[in-house]
Amino acid sequence: MGRAGTTRAGVRDVAARAGVSTQTVSRVINDSPKVRPDTRARVEAAMAELGYRVNNAARALGTSTTRTVGVIASDATLSGPSAGIAALDAAAQDVDRWIATAYADAADPVAVTAAASRLLAQGVDALIVVAPHTATLPALRGTIGETPLGALHSGAGGEVQRRAAGLAVSHLLELGHRRIARLAGPTDWLEAIERDAGAAAVLEAAGAEAAPVWHGDWSAAAGAAVADEVAAAVRAPSGPTAVAVANDQMALGLIAGLQRAGIAVPGDVSVTGFDDNADAAFYTPALTTVRVDTAGEARRVVAEVLGLGDATPASAPVLVARASTAAR
Template sequence: MNDAVHEASAPDGGARPATRAVGVREVAALAGVSRQTVSRVLNDHPEVAAATKERVLAAMRELDYRMNNAARALGTKRSHTLGLLASDALQYGPSRSIAAVEAAARAAGYWVSAAFADSGDAASVAAAVVHLQAQGVEGLVVVAPHARTIEALDALEIGVPVVTLHSAAHDARSFSVDQVAGARAAVACLADAGHRRIAHLAGPADWLEAEARRSGYLAELAARGLEPGTIIAGDWTARSGHDATSAVIESGATAVFVANDQMALGLLGGLREAGVDVPGRVSLVGFDDIPDAAYLWPPLTTVRQDFEELAHRAVEAVLAGAAGATVGGAAAGGPGEPGTGEPTEPEFGERIVPELVERASVAPPHP
């Protein structure tokens, strides 16, 4: 049964002790229907008449009935909950993806249960997975920007469909934006403006997307017959961008591809403090298109990632996998509908190609 504890308020505004759980029995009595009919309404059964369904929903509202997903899962084997495991939620890309996954799941009629793990600790990743399994999640979306997180997942028996985000296509379960293509577009923008000495302010070496952006930088230079410029290590923060100012100036580069917009913001400020005009003396291209990028001075040319589309594809795929398969491998129903067999592996599509957003931080090199 789907029961929930209902707490009433005392006349003086204080909380009364918890009363008996308001459950299916009370809803059925108020609506004048059977308990089976209430259960059918809760589980979106198609054969419930519209007027009956509305009467049951009205009774739920009047009684302040709250669905108990754990109880529902016992009866239906389905929790209508997806698990979200994140090994980094502080940086712009992962945080945007986490919010986008929650929105996409909600649009599909699912809740999200989240757990966070230390990417460098396999035991922490395993504990987070166990926690989510205990919630009865029907699928798992993993925001996995570090190779160590993927390695920890590979060692686990998870039992539900799994997709990963921000793994730069290094994982067979990955849904990703094409980081290499984005980096090549950024370098191409600078080269097309006439720059031949292009430096790279890179992200942390243990991030898969930082590695992919560096690879794209080198690939585009090689394709154009240009020598690699100075590569400077950053840590995604504006401070590390600011700290890279001296290295950029000493490199003699006339342009810099910066691996994210936060570092570009810091470098922009550092160059201004050093009396180096952007884009008059040094051109900059960032990555991510953070909301502030259009309002920096000069407005930042950058690479935009479609996090919403990425999350939509991932959630759609993991739900399709959770739906299971019939004999012979045909999918049983659409996303969110129960299948007749074991969960299947999600189908992975093409990587999303990011978009270059041209603003005012790029100009031809100074004579």
Template sequence: MQASGIERSSGEPQGPASARAAGVRDVAALAGVSRQTVSRVLNEHPQIKESTRRRVMDAIAELQYTPNFAARALGTRRSRTIGVLASDSRHYGPSTSIAALEAAARAAGHWVSTAYVDSADLGSVSAGIAHLRGQAVDGIVVVAPHVRVLEALDELRVDVPVVTLLAGGRGVRGDGGDRSPAVDQVEGARIATRHLVELGHTRIAHLAGPSDWLESSSRERGFELELAAHGLEPAAIVRGDWSARSGHDAGEALLGDSAAEPPTAVFAANDQMALGLMRYVREHGGDVPGSLSLVGFDDIPDAEYFWPPLTTVRQDFDELARRAVAALVERPERPDGADAAADRPMLVPELIVRESAARR
């Protein structure tokens, strides 16, 4: 007959399983394996059968067993902790990336320690890295998409692998490579711009993000490349700061009385700026897409509830985070020191067609 719980020897205290925290012995008994096998599963030994690993993990889940990672780190010299160096978490892309990284790390059996820094302050970046190194992290993921943060990292000596979540990729530093899991921001911008061209628009403007953000410069480049491929020039390029307010303010430069020949369509570098521009159009007697066709970028959760629902470009933040974690988790296990995740091609964003862009 199959046991319904953990069998205890006569020398153990009797009572419900919740009377004490479960240990390795309990996991081994429930899974029908030795304690050594449980240890090998927890330490990701490569020669454990998948069926055995699954039984052990199911037992861990049923017993709510919490491994002592600190003790394991003494034996493996790995803390199973991933550091995240982050800035500008108030914005959708970085905040979503951080949440996705935490979920991906947990799924891989790792902890996350996050240090928030001021991207404009080299001392803050240095202190953030020192904080993470004090946590004995096995590697660091950088979610600070500013040119100056990368410049600061280049100046600082970091003795653990570093993965950057950036447009184009900067690589897993420490192996001499220059690769990183990344979303192809240039191609995403080209997809958005191409959609407007295919709708018949020839006067297309770009509402760009801040010049020191790598995603912003990549999206601006993609916009220009796609227009050039069709023999077109930008109607205008106006810069915002990612906020809806800046998108609203940009409306005057793009569509106001001072605009010599207003565009019929705009590609906005993020959805929040697109939202602000929508309001400006309505306040001045126009409508989207009747007066102006509009495409955003990011596909924030609210985008489909804008009026009209926003056509935009969606990034797969969850897959990007999984690749970043894998780049750090898998790399020490590979005999050549390379990282499997960084060998994968960049993720291509997806155009989500809704109602904010119409045929010219």
């Protein structure tokens, strides 16, 4: 039975019920190998009987860790960062950790370092940045001391981003497109840089013809904002016959804007996205895109910053072909 009333059971209550010291309870909480199996079972039974919930303060008793990973994120209204935060939360739980999230304008190093300071004040064991800008990681490395630092989709994850972007372009090339324009992400986002580099590398290797490159801020509004320029380019002699877009939300806005401008997708121009967000199959037309294993990448970076060894490798990126692309 749990304790009556609203008072929560504490470590002392568990120790008294199990007939052990509070230090022994702390060792059980922190998975210490110094506890005998029968004692561990008795303490765990007492926890269950009292309805005791492990909290970070209790875990920190007798150890220098809080088992919490700090996550610095920018705009959770965008599908990519939102999915990244959810994946990091799941990856942390898989290794019996938690995340604490602080939001900051990733383009502002002062705001990012302030967010890091708030998380460090909570005693987080490591920091992970979601969708960092080029200035983010250098600014943090200069202010967080020895705290381990990682970034989702950066480092080893950046190579995955490049390969995935290359898949979309390869698909368009296989369909016969030779003039493939790009709608890239912001020039100071690491993920945008990696994705555009991957797309450009495949185009160069294939000897594709030169085509325009636009940039947006990842939002559907940004895709819509350049739609008239894209439409004019498509109508021009030797204009692009396809556009590789750096994320699904910009592709959504671009397709809507092109249709308003009288450009048919994929009849006049094929469009690809990146992310395979939950709505991509329901766009009009359904969006051809690439899917990356964000959950696997989250497992990798969590294991990396916590020093837990190699995580289960992420799955390879996958092209998801739908109705927004067609043979030229």
